[in-house]
Amino acid sequence: MNKKLEHRFVKLLETNQNIVHKICRLYTNDKDAHDDLFQEITIQLWRAFPKFRGDSKFSTWMYRVSLNTAITLYRKSKRQIDTQDFESISFKIKSEEYDDTTEQQLKLMYDAVKKLNDIDKALVFLYLEDKSYREISGTLGISEVNARVKMNRAKDKLRKILNP
Amino acid sequence: MDKLDKLKENWQSEEHELPKVSFDKIYKILLKKSSSIVKWIFVISIIELLFWISLYFILPEDNINMMKELGLERVMYYCEIFHFFIFGIFIILFYKNYKSIQVTDSTNVLMQNILNTRKTVRYFVYYNVGMTIAFSIAIDTYLYNNSEKLYEVMGLAKQGIPKEGFANIFIISQIIVGFIIIALLILFYWLVYGILLKKLKGNYRELKKINS
Numbered sequence: 001m002n003k004k005l006e007h008r009f010v011k012l013l014e015t016n017q018n019i020v021h022k023i024c025r026l027y028t029n030d031k032d033a034h035d036d037l038f039q040e041i042t043i044q045l046w047r048a049f050p051k052f053r054g055d056s057k058f059s060t061w062m063y064r065v066s067l068n069t070a071i072t073l074y075r076k077s078k079r080q081i082d083t084q085d086f087e088s089i090s091f092k093i094k095s096e097e098y099d100d101t102t103e104q105q106l107k108l109m110y111d112a113v114k115k116l117n118d119i120d121k122a123l124v125f126l127y128l129e130d131k132s133y134r135e136i137s138g139t140l141g142i143s144e145v146n147a148r149v150k151m152n153r154a155k156d157k158l159r160k161i162l163n164p
Numbered sequence: 165m166d167k168l169d170k171l172k173e174n175w176q177s178e179e180h181e182l183p184k185v186s187f188d189k190i191y192k193i194l195l196k197k198s199s200s201i202v203k204w205i206f207v208i209s210i211i212e213l214l215f216w217i218s219l220y221f222i223l224p225e226d227n228i229n230m231m232k233e234l235g236l237e238r239v240m241y242y243c244e245i246f247h248f249f250i251f252g253i254f255i256i257l258f259y260k261n262y263k264s265i266q267v268t269d270s271t272n273v274l275m276q277n278i279l280n281t282r283k284t285v286r287y288f289v290y291y292n293v294g295m296t297i298a299f300s301i302a303i304d305t306y307l308y309n310n311s312e313k314l315y316e317v318m319g320l321a322k323q324g325i326p327k328e329g330f331a332n333i334f335i336i337s338q339i340i341v342g343f344i345i346i347a348l349l350i351l352f353y354w355l356v357y358g359i360l361l362k363k364l365k366g367n368y369r370e371l372k373k374i375n376s
Contacts, residue, residue, distance in 0.1 A: 010187055039193050129175075
């Protein structure tokens with residue numbers, strides 16, 4: 001029984017691991033930290049898995065648990081990302097699709113997102129994942145109206161970071 | 165916000181560049197937490213052994229000569245060999261625990277391994293504290309019974325320390341020092357292994373919850 005549960009969990013996580021990797025990329029700065037966070041999220045997901053009843057999609061549940069873990073750890077370790085570190089982040093953009101300016105702009109935007117606080121970062125992450133406000137509110141446990149307001153504020157913050 | 169939407173487009177197209185973790189590796193991650201705690205137990209026990217061995221190298225020559233003159237050299241030597249032999253056995257057991265947790269692929273076996281590790285650590289601590297107490301009592305009794313010889317060997321007469329009452333003062337100070345050393349030893353074990361065992365216990369409880 002337990003073996004089956006383990007197998008099912010690992011299979012589901014293997015299929016949906018991109019979600020975790022994207023969260024790791026946003027909340028960490030280097031490969032080691034990325035791997036550490038991936039492991040921590042995996043363990044938290046496994047711990048919470050028995051409570052997953054299938055009311056929501058596995059991926060939706062994954063967003064919730066993974067973001068909560070990333071936010072908690074981020075607060076614990078206060079791994080604030082320094083501006084100078086951004087240069088070292090390999091934000092790969094296909095050169096044939098973008099010219100230098102676009103690449104530079106995307107990099108600046110990505111830097112700005114990483115500068116946001118943990119909650120705003122989660123909001124923007126879900127926005128980048130093309131989630132509706134309803135899904136965002138469900139994942140973060142806030143109302144839909146609140147999600148919209150917070151998202152607008154996060155966008156304002158991004159604007160201020162980009163044009164100080 | 166155009167720029168954010170551009171980032172969104174790029175974000176979506178980047179999926180294939182993300183790392184891929186295999187089924188087996190994810191499976192291993194589930195068991196890794198306990199494995200790393202047991203690894204620390206193994207590493208700390210080796211550091212502890214090295215620490216005790218290094219003490220023998222920094223022991224002043226005078227102390228070694230004193231032991232020789234008191235006729236304790238041979239006994240001490242055999243005691244040390246016995247102690248390090250037992251210590252070595254515990255290190256092997258810790259290593260075996262660590263290895264078996266590393267290769268485990270089922271929570272039931274992992275739970276059993278956690279219980280085994282906890283048991284080994286408990287015995288290790290009991291042995292070390294028990295051995296220190298027994299050794300202190302034995303040495304102090306011997307020295308108390310041979311206090312005259314000790315008085316001579318320590319050259320206390322030259323320093324003007326009276327012979328009368330020396331044995332009593334010596335034994336009282338030895339008992340106080342002994343208590344302090346044992347208290348420090350227990351504190352060390354409680355801090356180092358206690359914390360690790362507590363974490364292991366937490367992992368065990370979680371595994372039990374998942375299993376039930």
